[in-house]
Amino acid sequence: MALAETAGLPAVLGLALVGGLGVGAQWLAWRLRLPAIVLMLAAGLIVGPGLGVLDPARDIGALLQPMIAVAVAIILFEGGLTLNFSSLADAARGVRRLVVLGAPLGWMASTLALHLAAGLDWATSAVFGGILIVTGPTVIAPLLRQARLRRRPAALLQWEAIVNDPVGALAAVLAFEVVGVVMTATGPGHAVAALAGGIALATALGAAAGWGLARAFANAWVPEYMKVAVLFVAVLAVFAVSDAVLHESGLLAVTVMGVWIANAHLPSYAEIRRFKEHATVLLVSGVFILLAANMDRETLAALDWRAAIFVLSVILVARPIPVLLALAFSDVPWKERLLVAFTGPRGVVLVAVAGLFGERLVAMGLEDGARIAPLAFALVAATVVLHGFTLAPLARFLGLSAGEAPGVVLVGGSPWSVGLAQALLRHDLPVMIADPNRGHLRQAREAGIRVYTGDILSEGAEHRLDLVPYEKVIAASDNDAYNTLVATDLAPEFGRDNVFQLNRDTSDSARYTLPAKLGGRAIGVGDTYANAQRRLWQGWEFRSTTLSDEFSLDDWRNANPEAHVVADLHNGRLRFVAPDRAPKNAPGVTLISLGPPRDRGGQAG
Numbered sequence: 001m002a003l004a005e006t007a008g009l010p011a012v013l014g015l016a017l018v019g020g021l022g023v024g025a026q027w028l029a030w031r032l033r034l035p036a037i038v039l040m041l042a043a044g045l046i047v048g049p050g051l052g053v054l055d056p057a058r059d060i061g062a063l064l065q066p067m068i069a070v071a072v073a074i075i076l077f078e079g080g081l082t083l084n085f086s087s088l089a090d091a092a093r094g095v096r097r098l099v100v101l102g103a104p105l106g107w108m109a110s111t112l113a114l115h116l117a118a119g120l121d122w123a124t125s126a127v128f129g130g131i132l133i134v135t136g137p138t139v140i141a142p143l144l145r146q147a148r149l150r151r152r153p154a155a156l157l158q159w160e161a162i163v164n165d166p167v168g169a170l171a172a173v174l175a176f177e178v179v180g181v182v183m184t185a186t187g188p189g190h191a192v193a194a195l196a197g198g199i200a201l202a203t204a205l206g207a208a209a210g211w212g213l214a215r216a217f218a219n220a221w222v223p224e225y226m227k228v229a230v231l232f233v234a235v236l237a238v239f240a241v242s243d244a245v246l247h248e249s250g251l252l253a254v255t256v257m258g259v260w261i262a263n264a265h266l267p268s269y270a271e272i273r274r275f276k277e278h279a280t281v282l283l284v285s286g287v288f289i290l291l292a293a294n295m296d297r298e299t300l301a302a303l304d305w306r307a308a309i310f311v312l313s314v315i316l317v318a319r320p321i322p323v324l325l326a327l328a329f330s331d332v333p334w335k336e337r338l339l340v341a342f343t344g345p346r347g348v349v350l351v352a353v354a355g356l357f358g359e360r361l362v363a364m365g366l367e368d369g370a371r372i373a374p375l376a377f378a379l380v381a382a383t384v385v386l387h388g389f390t391l392a393p394l395a396r397f398l399g400l401s402a403g404e405a406p407g408v409v410l411v412g413g414s415p416w417s418v419g420l421a422q423a424l425l426r427h428d429l430p431v432m433i434a435d436p437n438r439g440h441l442r443q444a445r446e447a448g449i450r451v452y453t454g455d456i457l458s459e460g461a462e463h464r465l466d467l468v469p470y471e472k473v474i475a476a477s478d479n480d481a482y483n484t485l486v487a488t489d490l491a492p493e494f495g496r497d498n499v500f501q502l503n504r505d506t507s508d509s510a511r512y513t514l515p516a517k518l519g520g521r522a523i524g525v526g527d528t529y530a531n532a533q534r535r536l537w538q539g540w541e542f543r544s545t546t547l548s549d550e551f552s553l554d555d556w557r558n559a560n561p562e563a564h565v566v567a568d569l570h571n572g573r574l575r576f577v578a579p580d581r582a583p584k585n586a587p588g589v590t591l592i593s594l595g596p597p598r599d600r601g602g603q604a605g
Contacts, residue, residue, distance in 0.1 A: 014059035018293075021047065022285025036146075038388045040285055041381060044292025049300060056294045068290065071283040073239040073254045074232075078279070080162065080258020081272070094152075094332045095159040098323065098340070102160070103167050105322035106133050113318040118310035118375060124361055124368040128375070130171030131353050132314065132346070135161045139347040139384055147392040150400050151466040153336045157343060162255065168350075172357055198246025206253035209238045210260025217266050227272060291351045295377055302371075303378050310375060311382045319344040335398040343391055345383040351376050406574070407431055407470045411456050411486050412477030413440030414529075415536040416502075420474075420566065421449045423542035423592050427569055430469040434461070435477065457489055467493075472576065475501035475520060478529050487520030496520070500576055502529045524594065525564045526579045539597040542566070546590045553585035563595025 009017065021043045029036035047054045056064050111129030114120045120128065140161040144154050213234055216222050222230050235254055243250035266272070320341040327337045354376035361369025395401040407430025410417040421431040421444065433444045434452040441451045454461055473490050475483035483501040491499045499520035527535070543563075545556055565583040567576045569590040577583050583591055 009054060009059045011060055011063075014054055014056070017047065017054055018056075018286050018289045019282070022289045023282070025289075026281065026285055036285075038385055040288040041292050041384055044289040045295070047289075048293025049295050049297045054293045056290045060290075064290065064294070068287055069243075069250075070236065070239070071287045073250060074235055074279065075283055075287075076162070076251055077235045077254040077258040080255040080260075081262045093330055094156050094327060094336075094340075095163065097326045097330055098156070098160045099163050099167065100326075102322050102326035103133050103164055103171070105325055106318065107171055109318040109322050110314065113310060113313040114375075117306065117313040118371070119306050120368045120371060121366065124366055124372065126175040127172050127357050127361060128354060128372050130175045131168050131350055131357065131376070132318070132379075133164050133168035133171055134350050134353075135164060135344050135346065139345040139387075143343075143345060143387060143391050146388075147395050148401055148406075148468050149339075149391075149395050151468065152332075153339050153395075153400050154468070156332070156336065156340050160340070167252075168353075172353060176357060176360065198242075198249045199252065201245050202242040202249035202253040203256055205238055205242050206256030207260055209234055209253075210257040210264070213257075214261055214264035214266060218264070231272065288347075291377070295374075300374065300377075303374055307375055307378050311379055314379060315342075315344070315383065315386065335400060339395060339398055339400055342394065343387055345387040346376070346380045347384070351380055406472070408574070409434060409456070409467065409470045409473045411435070411473065411475045411483070413437070413442075413444055413451070414476065414478070414533060415443065416529075416532045417474075417476050418443050418447055418449065419536060419542045419594075420592075422447060423544060424567075424574070425449065426544065427590065427592075429569075429574060432470065456486060470494075472498045472574070473500070473520070474523060474576075475499075476529065476532070480529070483529075484519040488518045491520065500578070502532055503527055521576075521578050523576050523578060524566045535594060535596075540594055541597070542592060542594055544590055544592055546588065547585065548587050553583060553591075556591060560593065560595050563593045565591050565593045567592040 022040055025039040025043045026036045029039045048056075060067070107129050109129075110132035111122075111125045114125035114128055114132075115122055118125075135157075140157055144158065149157075213231065216230075217227060235257070238253050238257055239250035241250075242253035261272075323341040323344075324337060327340070332340075351373070354372045358369045358372035361372070392401065408421075408424055410421055410431065410433045413433050413435035417433050421433055424431045430450075432450045432452060433441060434454065434456040435441050436453070436455050438453045441453060444451050452461065452465060456465075471494065473487070473494050475486040477483055477486075487499045487501045500523040501520040503522050503526040545551075547553060547556065565577045567574055568583045569575075569592065570584055570586070570588060575581075575584070583589070
């Protein structure tokens with residue numbers, strides 16, 4: 001009986017609980033529009049030190065640290081996959097300064113904060129200070145999605161987070177090697193040589209693996225269905241080999257590997273990256289739950305007033321000053337400098353690497369090493385909660401937000417697209433019309449609507465267009481096949497529920513009908529392009545009507561028997577109506593409808 005009481009959860013049940021809590025917290029955050037990281041942190045603390053239901057060290061055992069290490073490696077590799085050099089154009093100098101100047105300055109500032117505020121000795125402060133360079137790609141990505149920043153400040157934060165993660169880990173390795181030289185009789189030349197050799201090997205190994213995989217994929221040496229599997233195995237192999245030579249250098253190797261593949265222009269790159277993003281969502285949520293649940297009450301209780309002063313000093317001094325100095329006299333606008341300076345959430349890599357080095361310092365006889373893990377956790381918790389709730393308001397205050405109301409991208413310049421865009425603009429919703437044919441956009445330009453001349457699916461659009469302000473896509477060109485391609489390609493990015501297209505014209509022959517699983521949702525009453533344009537040529541117009549207690553949806557329908565609702569707007573949220581989705585019927589809801597001329601249809605709204 002005593003054995004059963006101390007055994008805890010079976011490992012499989014523990015992993016299932018971690019997965020359920022992580023994904024459940026992310027889903028709940030999406031529903032409540034809250035920072036997902038905050039809910040994951042809370043869930044881990046509740047089931048871990050709070051209720052004692054889950055103790056990862058007890059329930060998972062010796063596999064816990066390898067699992068976290070592998071998960072962090074895959075997360076950083078996926079981060080490297082997002083770093084296409086073409087997307088760096090606007091932020092290149094700023095990122096270079098943040099890495100080359102900001103990282104060393106941040107290391108020194110963090111070391112001072114640890115020694116003066118937290119009271120750690122110089123050796124422990126130097127090691128932990130190197131780790132504090134990292135700003136956490138695991139938390140930056142969800143925060144950027146929620147805050148909806150403009151393109152350049154978002155790129156600055158994203159690139160800094162991913163590039164500085166392995167840099168911070170290697171800075172900690174360098175400090176640790178120096179401490180080892182001081183604590184032992186080992187010569188400094190040996191430590192420096194080992195460090196330089198490990199970094200060179202990690203960089204070469206990552207670049208070679210990335211080059212080899214890119215060449216193999218481009219020459220079809222690997223079948224499509226095996227590409228993701230081969231990638232996973234390659235990431236694990238590169239990480240393990242590099243880490244065996246120099247601890248934590250594996251993070252650098254997999255990051256270099258990801259960046260190489262991201263810039264290899266592979267035809268299957270989009271599918272590979274999409275799958276890796278899905279895997280990363282699972283890994284980030286799982287690792288966060290594990291790390292939070294692994295904290296014990298005694299460790300949390302050991303956090304005193306000095307820990308609070310340390311956290312404040314990092315947030316208010318050790319992070320902002322190095323960033324502002326690094327970006328001084330650069331072409332980065334001062335508002336963007338302030339946003340980056342006061343946005344430094346820490347995440348999974350910090351806690352994982354800090355715990356590892358804390359144990360090693362204690363083994364070397366430095367008792368302060370035991371304080372690294374709780375201080376790291378306190379900083380992660382504080383910055384995650386702080387930035388989770390303040391990044392979006394700070395961005396709006398500085399004018400760096402992409403906009404409060406999510407907008408709409410209309411693909412295909414036509415009178416129907418222009419009419420709908422004008423109706424949406426009257427409600428201050430961001431709208432853009434894209435079409436490869438400049439002549440199709442003339443009416444939109446004359447109406448003052450933002451346009452993009454080019455293919456929305458092109459690489460140029462991917463690198464030049466800032467799609468963050470837009471939440472929904474309507475494919476409304478005169479080509480059914482192109483509409484279906486646009487809707488199918490953009491659905492994973494925008495969400496299938498947010499991608500629409502004009503109904504396909506299937507009147508000619510079934511042999512030309514595309515599969516129903518492709519494309520987006522129908523919009524309105526399911527008009528085809530020809531029918532939609534015919535209505536506009538006959539004088540139909542887009543109008544807006546706000547429902548009230550005295551004027552309900554039924555009243556509107558009675559007054560406008562021929563008109564049909566295209567979308568409804570309530571509390572700033574736009575929702576397109578489809579044949580299987582009725583408009584909302586509540587006071588305050590604004591209906592955006594398409595109806596005949598007033599003298600014919602008696603339109604009341």
